[in-house]
Amino acid sequence: MLIVQKYGGTSVAGTQRIKAVAARAVRCRREGNDVVVVVSAMAGETDRLIGEAMKINESPVERELDLLLSSGERISAALTSMAIHALGEKSISFTGRQVGIVTDSVHTKAKIEKISAERVKEAIAEGFIPVIAGFQGITEPASDVTTLGRGGSDLTAVAVAAALKADLCEIYTDVEGVYTADPNVVKTARKLDKISYDEMLELASLGAKVLQARSVEFAKKYSVPLVVRSSFNDAPGTLVVKEDSAMEEVVVSGVACDKNQTKITIQGVPDKPGIAAKLFKTVADNSVVVDMIVQNVSPDGKTADISFTVPKADTKRGVEIARSIAFELGAKNVATNENIAKVSVVGVGMRTHSGVAARMFETLSNHNINILMISTSEIKISCVIDMKYSELAVRELHEVFGLGGV
């Protein structure tokens, strides 16, 4: 088998952990597999570098931030390659550029445009264990360094796995897999043996943190089988694969909670067609990713409130855009709420089972939790609520949908 193993920040935090990662890669190799390793920066390193940057310039140029942040993964890659070599296997490190990962030029959250992986293929053919610095690519033709956003090393791993037509992409982290809810919040949370790409996608984008959402999309698109598992033990982890009929029998697979969003509301917008389109085009042009959108028309029908959520890191930019649009439209005010949480229930079984939404709203209502925004897809229902109720809501939903297992 050709296996791509991706190790996250806690898995490579320090020389002892890096040696353990090398040992696992070497073991897999000696079991007869071809192995490619993708590494993140050591845990805390990216935040440390961002902290240094902020001390120097509160609004650093993003191109420079990318050069800065890409260093963390390069360090991990070089050290991991040395560690594999110390165990007697041939190994060679590659940067994003050397793997041929070409991205657009949206610094700090670049999208992969193509990946050649030529040198990786050659290295495998020559018996090396290639170790790839995750999270990074370069632009063409300028050849500037870009990074792929938080969790971008997952994307590197999946993209490399797709380019190599790997049999499996293992995502090593500090948890044993994907759970029905955050085990820190819900004591009875269970590890899932298997989950569909679509469910994982909802859970990832909902803040389940074990896998970056874009990497799941990529894996689904190119049918790369994923396993999420721990680098600290040999537990089998959670397989993320195509949906099968058995999965549909389970109505709700998991409950997720995302506290990393800000709600921005433009109040008193004159209710004319095309306003929302204009607002969200401007937001998108600024590479701010909007998650939920709600528009309420006032009782007199003349003005509307438009609310949307953005990642907390984009709050400042989101508010600036909202203000400029509000001014242009003659809206009354822009309000911000950072104390929100988005709680979601996810499951492919929802496609065939009804009543999930009603049951969710009822559960929240039973505990006097006010719902601020709602959004739904075929396989999930999300409610934005006051952040202080988030743990309560997750626990109760987990219970109500019978996720606690036996």
Added chain:
Amino acid sequence: MLIVQKYGGTSVAGTQRIKAVAARAVRCRREGNDVVVVVSAMAGETDRLIGEAMKINESPVERELDLLLSSGERISAALTSMAIHALGEKSISFTGRQVGIVTDSVHTKAKIEKISAERVKEAIAEGFIPVIAGFQGITEPASDVTTLGRGGSDLTAVAVAAALKADLCEIYTDVEGVYTADPNVVKTARKLDKISYDEMLELASLGAKVLQARSVEFAKKYSVPLVVRSSFNDAPGTLVVKEDSAMEEVVVSGVACDKNQTKITIQGVPDKPGIAAKLFKTVADNSVVVDMIVQNVSPDGKTADISFTVPKADTKRGVEIARSIAFELGAKNVATNENIAKVSVVGVGMRTHSGVAARMFETLSNHNINILMISTSEIKISCVIDMKYSELAVRELHEVFGLGGV
């Protein structure tokens, strides 16, 4: 004027120092100059990274070591660029690759083969202050990252200055310039206002530490005027330029001491022609740089002892080579001495004044210091002595050659 400013590790150690560097570059720019900045890794960072590598693999693959070490300068460059931007000037960082620094593939001590600096020229023309990550280049066509050896950022600065035909290359460090001797050893040491490339070259390669030897050679070859000065104050520093007639009047300009060498001796080599050639060809093929060489024929004329010195870091490799050659030649033994120091007096005036060597030997003899090896050039005399006498020797020579000033 077009000025290249190179800042060493202590000059960029921490965010406060980086802000100070940015302020200096911006001031120079606002005085009407075009400014290019070259930065080293933060002080201690390179050693920290080497330490991490050694914990993982005591003989790391040098290609991986280069990827690891090159990260330090990239971090400094990104942060310095952000700091300049925070002061209101346009700035852009460049890696060695982006500057077009192509080297040979001798990892950890690569030689620059060519430098285009195209993007740097464009950036200057557009009003940017380019900030270049020192110490690094890439190979062609493999495009692997290389580093230029200890002090390699000096070389980056000089090479960039040459490529840009800069009017001046300022080397900022934590001392105010080049001294007649190490001020930590000799209380009466004086700062030199001016020194010739050749003298600086001898002093640099002799362990005066303020400037990397190869960068001085490069500066001489391309007539790049250098200034060595402190980034911690506005003292004028030492100008390193072409020799002029006034310089010849000073017999000895400085006394240097290098404790970073190991003496390796192959004892009892059958005295046949071609043996030294064979030995040093093998040494050179392994990219070990030999400094001094002495051959003593035994009284019976049948065997010889060949001694040579190598940088301490190359001791292991030097000894391995010596052993294999010794075995091949039927020599008796290989001995190593790490407790040596090379003390040297340097001055272009030696070309026209005689008796310097005699005076040096006499001074050492007067203090019962045994001379183990001697080497001379037109403008310097070096003696290898027991390390424990090195400070004494430097102080006495400084005194005898009247370097203490008024």
